[in-house]
Amino acid sequence: MIVGIDLGTTNSLVAVWRDEAPQLVPNVLGSVLTPSVVGLDDQGQVLVGQAARERLQTHPQLTAALFKRHMGSAQEIALGKRKFRPEELSALVLRSLKEDVERAFGEPVEEAVISVPAYFSDAQRKATRIAGELAGLKVEKLVNEPTAAALAYGVHQKDKETSFLVFDLGGGTFDVSILELFEGVMEVRASAGDNFLGGEDFDTALIQHFVSSQRQDKHFPDVNVPGMRNRLRCEAERVRHALGQQPTATFSLAQGGRQWELAISQDDLQHVSASLLERLRGPVERALRDARIRVADLNEVLLVGGTTRMPLIRKLATTLFGRFPAMHINPDEVVALGAAVQAALKQRAAALEEVVLTDVCPYTLGIETVEQFGRVLESGHYLPIIERNCVVPVSRVKTIQTLHDNQTHVLVKVFQGESRLVKDNIALGELSIPVPARPAGEVELDVRFTYDNNGILEAEVKVPASGEMHHLVIENNPGVLAPQEVRQRLAALAQLKVHPRDQMVNTTLVARLERLYQEHLGEVREMLGNMAGSFQQALASQDVECIAQMRESIAHRLDELERSPWQ
Missing domain, CATH: 2.60.34.10 (Substrate Binding Domain Of DNAk; Chain A, domain 1)
Structure with missing residues (x-):
């Protein structure tokens, strides 16, 4: 089986081609989004996804996120006493996605099409292929993320002649691609992008705004402590998402019995993000210029990537292109769906026989x-x-x-x-x-x-x-592992103990309770402590039915707590 994988900065997804359509595969928690976070639990076992994400604040020294931004570099990330390269952490995410598909369909997954930002360098692409190899996957093809998104849209329109502009703003990267679809041929005309521009940068701008507003308070905590950095980042992400639904949101931080708050409006977010919004214009203009196409000649503008949910991004896109952009497919899911279409093309699925794809060197x-x-x-x-x-x-x-x-x-x-x-x-x-x-x-x-x-x-x-011929071997590039190093790291990953998947639902809830306990104060904290103690007792009883009932009850109460105004 060949699968399509969107290996994202913030979240990753996997999809398969079934019944003449791409289909997302949920993880063990029932969600199609698997956070691109890896950690170690207290016993040194590997946690991947939501359980690891919940421990970013409580166990920062044992948890890693945003490692996609370091793909193709020699940077190592410490988890406890062990150090991992970005492609090793990515491999653990890929392996988890692979196991989700195998669990769902009962057949082995050996090959994959993996999406990458269109502007990924040679070293970053090679690191992505190595990550697939370390995960036990033969990487059939790397497909550019905007191209994958256009594939997901274009499958339903292959009898029409259409010009797309794909505006892909994810958690860590920004890509623009211009494509034309005619007579079953999807041709990429131009691509441009920025590998260090995404939702995480808007979160950083919010953090800087909040910290700057508190700089006169001598009791304000040290924001350079890893746990504090992760808490601020999670809160910034919450505020950014809230501003997508409402005109204002409150950025809040509790520490040592004290609490700091700042009301932030959508206008405030636009002001602190002004330089980031300006950076979005350059790749758009370059792609249009290289494709020799006018905005008026585009049939459709597609917004892709979770960060495009932000109202100010949609407003910018509407201003740039003089029209409302299309979001027919969930922007978080469209790249994975397109990767599954590419996987089906590799398998020559009957429903896709007429689709031919061409791409460009960006x-x-x-x-x-x-x-x-x-x-x-x-x-x-x-x-x-x-x-x-x-x-x-x-x-x-x-x-x-x-x-x-x-x-x-x-x-x-x-x-x-x-x-x-x-x-x-x-x-x-x-x-x-x-x-x-x-x-x-x-x-x-x-x-x-x-x-x-x-x-x-x-x-x-x-x-x-x-008469001599010399093939260039990329040397002095610390971002690319040599074949011998790949074998060594593959053996090291094989020795890692992975947290049991059948316990992941309970582990995630325990980690969530611990995170919320640290975030809150007073009566809410006491309530969370009581819930955590009761759930630990239920786990100790090993009564499966009792554990399931209590888990559902506690999860429902936590959902209500996190939907309510900040305590």
């Missing part, structure tokens, strides 16, 4: 060269080989020459980016190429870049004078 790829200005040689210049928004798969070649007499090696440095100078672009790797010792300019090298449908770059350098 960024320019090139090498460092030396430019001559009169008699002055100046290094550090960028020679594009594959320019952004070329249709993939694509292969391009550029020829360069030696610079010095009797030169024996040429250092080929590969970069990604749009700037004229390589210092302002992203270094991907380098390779030293041996060349015959001859006068300057007599030895040529053909540098060929090939960018495939999965967004993976391959580079080769041919030296016609010697």
